[in-house]
Amino acid sequence: MSDPGKLTTRLTLEAPAETDDGQGGVTRATTAQAVLWAQLTAHPPREGVAADDARAVQRVTITLRGGVALTRAHRFSDGPRIYRIVSWRDRDRGAWLEIDAETELT
Structure with a gap:
């Protein structure tokens, strides 16, 4: 990603x-550390999800500017929606951070 104009969601x-x-x-609780601009990209549902499953999970990729220190204990919120961090990776030599959530x- 090289277009900062695509960072349209505040997390x-x-x-x-x-x-x-x-x-x-x-x-146990959480405290807000920072408000960041991000791009969210939703992924199609996984195969084999049961219709009567108690919870449905949406996978997303969150893209941020680099330089954010994360652990898997962190999370993102967008109002009432909570994004649990699964993994992350640096892109373009650390200029961007891509997070699977x-x-x-x-």
């Missing part, structure tokens, strides 16, 4: 956060 990069619950455990369809 929030969220990181996991744990706080003490006062009873020896933790409360999944989101549940409701």
Whole structure:
């Protein structure tokens, strides 16, 4: 990708956060780290998905400008939609970051 004009979706990069619950455990939540412009590309559904499956998953590729530090514990959100990071790779010598992600369809 070499056209920054295709970055038309604003996604929030969220990181996991744990706080003490006062009873020896933790409360898990996420905190917003950054708002980034991205290009989302949806992929066709996988073969063999059962019609009565409890959840349907949409695979997407998220393309961002390079320089974003990620782990698989991070996630992206777009309003109520959450994108779980599966994998990522650098493109064009680090100028772009291409992320494979999944989101549940409701």
